Amino acid sequence: MMKLYGSTTSPFVRRLRIWLSAVEHEFINMQIFDGPDREQLAAQNPAMKIPMLDDDGNVIFDSRVIYRYVSDKLKYPSPSWDQENQLTVIDAVNDSLVQILLLQRSNINTDDDKMYFRLQRERADISLLYLNEQVQQGQFDDWHYPSICLYCLIDWIEFRTLHDLSKMDHLKAFHRANHDRIEVTATDPRTS
Numbered sequence: 001m002m003k004l005y006g007s008t009t010s011p012f013v014r015r016l017r018i019w020l021s022a023v024e025h026e027f028i029n030m031q032i033f034d035g036p037d038r039e040q041l042a043a044q045n046p047a048m049k050i051p052m053l054d055d056d057g058n059v060i061f062d063s064r065v066i067y068r069y070v071s072d073k074l075k076y077p078s079p080s081w082d083q084e085n086q087l088t089v090i091d092a093v094n095d096s097l098v099q100i101l102l103l104q105r106s107n108i109n110t111d112d113d114k115m116y117f118r119l120q121r122e123r124a125d126i127s128l129l130y131l132n133e134q135v136q137q138g139q140f141d142d143w144h145y146p147s148i149c150l151y152c153l154i155d156w157i158e159f160r161t162l163h164d165l166s167k168m169d170h171l172k173a174f175h176r177a178n179h180d181r182i183e184v185t186a187t188d189p190r191t192s
């Protein structure tokens with residue numbers, strides 16, 4: 001059986017848990033920042049990030065590659081190039097805000113007027129406005145993998161209060177519209 005290694009709070013992990021909700025797999029919750037789980041992660045994945053998939057000894061790193069691996073295995077169609085770009089934009093915001101969160105946890109004031117913080121904030125702002133428009137155009141009306149990734153990003157931003165979404169009405173409406181899905185509530189980082 002496929003084993004998905006991750007944490008309940010990571011948006012990169014949650015997207016796969018939701019996407020795989022109808023596919024038999026085991027979820028292994030890790031504490032990646034210290035202790036024996038970190039040693040296990042280092043032993044299996046030199047990139048030292050989650051998610052990580054173990055499919056009968058085939059160990060695959062990175063959510064995007066795991067998505068490709070499972071799609072290939074289950075003969076799911078490939079995303080369109082527009083969807084690939086949407087995933088890249090979603091991942092860019094996710095990566096920037098993971099950096100901001102890790103800096104905050106390192107007691108660094110990320111509101112300081114510093115180039116590094118400004119670049120992350122500008123990327124998040126411009127990317128989220130772009131995604132807000134894409135939602136308005138109907139690109140995320142279906143519950144496909146890019147929609148799942150967008151939902152996990154928006155919900156995590158709200159959970160960790162990482163960015164101001166007050167002007168992003170379509171993103172907020174998209175969040176509300178998908179909030180009560182069973183696989184969404186089952187993977188809520190606040191309760192799981």
Ligand SMILES: N[C@@H](CCC(=O)N[C@@H](CS)C(=O)NCC(=O)O)C(=O)O
Pocket residue numbers: 009010011012032048049050051061062063064095098
């Ligand atoms: N590109 C990777 C990003 C994964 C990622 O950044 N995961 C975070 C958790 S949300 C992580 O493991 N961070 C550990 C670290 O940065 O040291 C993916 O799509 O899987």
